[in-house]
Amino acid sequence: MPIQCAPGVQVLGTCTAEHAEILTVEAQRFVATLHRCFNGRRKELLHRRVMRQYEIDAGQLPDFLPQTANIRDDPTWQGAPPAPGLVDRRVEITGPVDRKMVINALNSGASCFMADFEDSNAPTWANNMDGQVNLRDANRRTIVFNAPNGKQYRLGPENQLATLLVRPRGWHMEEKHLMVDGEPASASLFDFGLYFFHNARQSLAAGIGPYFYLPKMESHLEARLWNDAFNLAQDMLSIPRGTIRATVLIETITAAFEMEEIIYELRQHSSGLNCGRWDYIFSFIKKFRNHPDKVLPNRVDVTMASPFMDSYVRLLIKTCHKRGVHAMGGMAAQIPIKGDPAANEAALAKVRADKQREAIAGHDGSWVAHPALVGIAMEQYNKYMPQCNQLFKRREDVSVSAADLLNINFPGSITEEGVRGNLNVALAYMESWLSGVGCVPIHNLMEDAATAEISRSQLWQWVRHNARTSNGRVITKEWVAQCLEEEVAKFRSQLGEAKFSASKFDLAKRLLAGTISGGDYSDFLTTLCYDHVVAAGAGPRM
Structure with a gap:
């Protein structure tokens, strides 16, 4: 249907009547303001990534930043205290923003649901806009899905629903179906802006708040950009600063050296860090792709026991708890295997072992990809973390050096x-x-x-x-x-x-x-x- 556009905005995607309810002139103006204020800095930071890659290719390996040592050495500052609905996050389920998934995830029995516009969502215009409609309806508690087989899906009792978090796309992505002053909108600000505009007050009325996961950052300066965007967004809607909470996925090798700085930049909005382990492996390969001494073996041989992975996890837990925020574990990607009980039990045993390891290490919660895994992960965290979280586990025994974060001395082969x-x-x-x-x-x-x-x-x-x-x-x-x-x-x-x-x-x-x-x-x-x-x-x- 025809869409009225805000000044300087063009909507290039075909819209349904429901999409039009999301892309109001006011919502377009909100997203356009965020884009105009921050897209220049976004591009500068992406250029810094390119320059950093040149340095790594030339042999200048990542290290802890000397210019921010004062932040790391200052024992007095803390991140924000856990927000309502985010005190106990022992099991979080993740998945794309399609309608059935949103309902099933919120009903899954998990503590939280991360609705994903990023890596588990193919960013077609229809997927992105339908996702915004679905999350609006979820916040209003009106979401219903009628399956082709006649089965109807709807939300369960309010007190049993998972807390909703949203992951926008990373800073590197653009939304080419929405143009602002002749250039594609930042996909990050598009996803965040539309969700926040339509749902911030609704989520606060439900007793929680607008909560986010932030992907693929490579430096604390990128976290600073998010923090500035949060402040402006809250100011524009007359919502108090600090209402937003965001968990940052540490899924790049360069961000691993700036964990404390990232929490510091977001501190009044910070709800912790997450071990985005699969993307972390990808980042390690990508950043050191031109170094023959950094060649990794088969993916199956790169486990959480590998020195560079183990060091990253231990440092993340120590860093988060030092600053009073959650240290979230990684994804269990297994799904039930139908028709093969032995294979299914072997897969579930891997999930149990993984979640047991995380809980004992000091994580405050973890991720699963399928509702059938929620109970298994919950069982392990209930056993090893009977309290709401483990923020009291300071892990002061941990000492991780730059060499530890780059240590790939472990057995493995290429086949x-x-x-x-x-x-x-x-x-x-x-x-x-x-x-x-x-x-x-x-x-x-x-x-x-x-x-x-x-x-x-x-x-x-x-x-x-x-x-x-x-x-x-x-x-x-x-x-x-x-x-x-x-x-x-x-x-x-x-x-x-x-x-x-x-x-x-x-x-x-x-x-x-x-x-x-x-x-x-x-x-x-x-x-x-x-x-x-x-x-x-x-x-x-x-």
Whole structure:
């Protein structure tokens, strides 16, 4: 339907009547103000990332910042106290913002639900706008989903619902369906701004507040930008500063060296840090991709016991508890395996062990990807964390150096199976993402973009440095290209010619081939693929 636009704003995506209720002139003006105030700084910070990569390529490895030592050494400052609904976060479920998922997650029995516009959401215009509608209806408690089979999904009792948090897209993304003064809006400010504008007061009326997860930051200056955006947003709606709370995912290697500074920048808005472990592995590979001594083995060999991963977790827990905020654990990506009781029990046993390890280490909560895992994770946290959180565990025994955060001295190997597995997962995920689905069950794991990022980045790194498999085969771009063709042929055989032709596998193959050959490297698959999910030929709605 036609959309009236605020001055300087163009809406290039096709809108339904419900979308129009989100994209009011006032809401557009709100997002445009955020964009005009902060997009210049956003671009500067993205340029700083590029410059930092040049430094790392030249051998200047990350270290704790000498210019912010006073922040780390000052024992007096603290983050914000836990906000209502965020005192006990022992199990958080995450997933995309589609309507059925939102209802099931809020009803799952988890402490919190992180509704995701980022890595588990393919950012089509319809997905993004439908997601905003779904979250508005969830906050109003009016959300209902009528399935094609006639089953109806609705929210359960108020006192049993998970606390809602929202993850906007990272600073590197743009929203090309909404233009402000002739340029695409920052996707971060678009997602955050629309949600906050429509739901801040509603969430406060429910006794909680507007809560967020912030992804993929690489420095405390990027956290400062978020904090300034929060202050302006609250001021514009006459909501007290400090009402917003945000948990930062530490999922880049450079951010790991700036954890205290990140909490400091957000302190009145901080609700802690989270171990975004899959993206953290991706970041490690990406940042050190040109260093032959930093080549990682198969993904399955990179565990939480690996020295660089263990050090990062211990430092995160110590840092958060020192500053009085939550230290959240990582994702259990397993999903129930139907028809194979032994395999299913083995998968669930991994979840139990993972959550037990986290709770004993001192985490205040953790993530699961499927409602069936909520009870298993809850059982472990209830056993090892009977109180609301573990903020009292200061972990003053922990001492982590820069060398510890970069230590990859652990057993592991590169195998042909690992090469083919990376190709298979990257293809399967990219095809789904390009088709509009960003949360994908692959090999009994619920995967998001981080999985594909690890897969293609490892392939790039292995080719770049002529890594050898455990049986001595050199990983060349020619061999990987041959393996890619063979993996595509497997999908063609599995699907049949008609379904394969209707799929996005040929496009996924073409895009993947260009970023695994050891030459040009795209910082993010999501930016590489984004133009292919932008609505073709969309014109402005006046």
